[in-house]
Amino acid sequence: MVGPLEKILGGLLLAIPAVLFLRMFLHGLQYSLGLKGLLQSGWTTTHWEAVFRSGVLLESMALSAVTALIVTMLSLVGAIVLIGTRFCYGAGKSLEAALLLALSTPAIVMAMLTRLWLEPGGLIARMLFWTGGISSPAEFPVLINDPYSLGLILCGVFCSLPFLALFFLRVWEANALHRYVSTAVLLGASPWQAVWRIALPMLWNRSRTLLVLIFLWNFSAWEGPLLVGQQSPRMISVLIADSTGEFSLADRPRSFTYSTTYFVLAAAGLAVLTRRGRHHVCRD
Amino acid sequence: MSVVTELHIPGKRQKPDTSGIVILLTVVMLILAPLLLLSGGTGWTWPALVPDRPGGMLWSAALSPDNELFGAMLTSLLLAGVTSITGTVSGLLISRATAAFSNPVPRMLLLFPWIVSPVVAGISMYDQLARAGLAGQMSGVVLAQLAFAAPLSAVVFQNLWSNRTRAMTRLVRDLGGSTTAVWRHVVWPAVRRIIPVCLLQTALFSWLDYGLVSTIGGGRVETVTVRLFALLREGGMNQAAVAALILMTPPLLLAVPLAILRLQLPDHVAGVSREIS
Numbered sequence: 394m395v396g397p398l399e400k401i402l403g404g405l406l407l408a409i410p411a412v413l414f415l416r417m418f419l420h421g422l423q424y425s426l427g428l429k430g431l432l433q434s435g436w437t438t439t440h441w442e443a444v445f446r447s448g449v450l451l452e453s454m455a456l457s458a459v460t461a462l463i464v465t466m467l468s469l470v471g472a473i474v475l476i477g478t479r480f481c482y483g484a485g486k487s488l489e490a491a492l493l494l495a496l497s498t499p500a501i502v503m504a505m506l507t508r509l510w511l512e513p514g515g516l517i518a519r520m521l522f523w524t525g526g527i528s529s530p531a532e533f534p535v536l537i538n539d540p541y542s543l544g545l546i547l548c549g550v551f552c553s554l555p556f557l558a559l560f561f562l563r564v565w566e567a568n569a570l571h572r573y574v575s576t577a578v579l580l581g582a583s584p585w586q587a588v589w590r591i592a593l594p595m596l597w598n599r600s601r602t603l604l605v606l607i608f609l610w611n612f613s614a615w616e617g618p619l620l621v622g623q624q625s626p627r628m629i630s631v632l633i634a635d636s637t638g639e640f641s642l643a644d645r646p647r648s649f650t651y652s653t654t655y656f657v658l659a660a661a662g663l664a665v666l667t668r669r670g671r672h673h674v675c676r677d
Numbered sequence: 678m679s680v681v682t683e684l685h686i687p688g689k690r691q692k693p694d695t696s697g698i699v700i701l702l703t704v705v706m707l708i709l710a711p712l713l714l715l716s717g718g719t720g721w722t723w724p725a726l727v728p729d730r731p732g733g734m735l736w737s738a739a740l741s742p743d744n745e746l747f748g749a750m751l752t753s754l755l756l757a758g759v760t761s762i763t764g765t766v767s768g769l770l771i772s773r774a775t776a777a778f779s780n781p782v783p784r785m786l787l788l789f790p791w792i793v794s795p796v797v798a799g800i801s802m803y804d805q806l807a808r809a810g811l812a813g814q815m816s817g818v819v820l821a822q823l824a825f826a827a828p829l830s831a832v833v834f835q836n837l838w839s840n841r842t843r844a845m846t847r848l849v850r851d852l853g854g855s856t857t858a859v860w861r862h863v864v865w866p867a868v869r870r871i872i873p874v875c876l877l878q879t880a881l882f883s884w885l886d887y888g889l890v891s892t893i894g895g896g897r898v899e900t901v902t903v904r905l906f907a908l909l910r911e912g913g914m915n916q917a918a919v920a921a922l923i924l925m926t927p928p929l930l931l932a933v934p935l936a937i938l939r940l941q942l943p944d945h946v947a948g949v950s951r952e953i954s
Binding site: 395396398399400402403404406407409410411413414416417418420421475478479482483485486487488489490491493494495496497498499500501502505506508509510514516518519520522523530606609610613614615616620629630633634637648649652655656659660662663666667 | 694695696697698700701703704705707708709711712715723724725726767770771772773774775776777781783785786788789790791792793794795796797798800801802804805820821823824825827828831846856859885887888892902905906909914917921924925928929931932933
């Protein structure tokens with residue numbers, strides 16, 4: 394029931410992103426196989442072999458995946474605790490305002506704030522100085538660009554948690570979870586028990602897709618890792634951005650090997666995202 | 678109503694909002710306080726908690742037209758305006774075209790920009806945009822942002838094309854209506870209330886974008902995010918705090934009416950999850 398003119402116009406407009414993304418992928422693939430670029434050598438798989446032999450890409454992917462997984466899980470736990478707080482202690486509008494404020498903070502600013510608080514010369518270190526905890530910045534533990542990604546994980550959680558918690562609040566209200574949980578309390582459950590046993594499974598069922606999205610966002614995050622992440626190994630986006638051949642043209646095929654792998658992974662992520670719950674497609 | 682609401686069960690709004698206020702104050706302390714503190718002066722030597730020379734000089738400088746940050750703000754606003762309008766309009770048309778397919782694959786592909794890293798996309802798009810003479814130009818950045826913004830809004834509009842709108846379209850057609858009539862009586866009433874959401878979403882995407890603008894802009898398109906990053910690299914924390922607050926203002930301005938009207942922000946996210954699941 395869509396007119397032919399609409400189809401043509403929409404199709405043409407769809408062609409803009411489609412062509413850009415497709416050519417972007419093909420360009421990277423050709424570059425990584427030595428078929429493009431100033432220093433092209435003709436068909437070769439040496440760049441791919443070198444990349445997989447060196448292990449840099451695999452390390453980065455593992456780091457990104459583990460970091461994203463930890464961030465997603467911590468955000469989930471945090472969001473559940475906040476929802477529980479709302480139910481058990483009656484936190485209302487102010488909790489929502491707090492979440493909206495946190496959600497309005499862009500990733501770059503969140504990363505900057507992480508630095509500001511946790512740097513050796515940051516706010517916490519200064520407060521410790523005035524309370525007599527430390528006497529110089531050098532005594533403050535390294536929490537930024539650290540090997541355990543503590544700062545990065547914290548930054549990621551602060552970016553993702555408000556999102557998830559607000560989504561939970563919406564689901565809670567849209568499905569009147571309050572009634573179910575209150576009934577459980579009426580029948581003798583403790584408030585936290587009711588949240589855990591009744592609300593959580595219902596929220597979990599409805600938020601799985603969003604959790605996959607949050608995982609994928611954190612997997613590809615760039616601004617945060619750039620400012621507070623560790624240098625070796627680097628998160629995948631930082632690795633790709635750092636290796637684009639700013640210093641040497643000879644590095645470019647390697648960089649495109651990374652990005653081609655990344656796009657394949659992203660497409661796999663998309664497949665996971667859309668395959669999940671295909672059984673209950675519901676269009677009113 | 679139910680028994681539950683009559684009995685005083687620990688629930689939504691029966692207790693004072695103490696815990697919520699504690700959480701709100703903590704978030705304000707963690708996010709807004711340090712930025713406001715640092716932006717209120719220059720210099721920040723160890724171990725002082727406040728800037729060395731307090732005063733509003735950075736703010737008056739940032740708001741004077743010959744300032745770099747002010748210029749960056751105008752560039753960002755222009756980019757956000759152009760991207761949001763073109764992105765929303767093309768998103769609407771794209772969603773109409775993909776709704777015509779019975780195959781779900783085109784609709785799935787629209788989700789690709791939701792998960793792909795803009796910086797990696799920007800790096801990979803650079804060469805083809807450079808060949809077209811668009812790299813380092815506003816137009817190139819707009820095109821790249823459009824490649825993200827249009828599918829983003831198409832996904833939101835996608836939720837509107839239900840069996841109901843399909844039946845309505847058939848009705849208008851059966852009564853002899855043209856495509857114009859379909860748009861007037863079916864499409865417009867359906868999208869009217871979503872258009873502002875889409876405009877704001879795409880404007881925010883563009884306003885907060887750093888990955889695309891820094892790679893495709895190549896340092897020649899200077900937005901607030903680019904300026905903020907440059908300041909952070911140089912270690913100009915006070916000015917960076919000013920830039921960060923400027924960057925946060927539009928999303929915050931958006932969040933306040935949302936909080937009051939109870940139209941919560943992740944509305945379109947809920948829409949997307951519905952679309953996917």
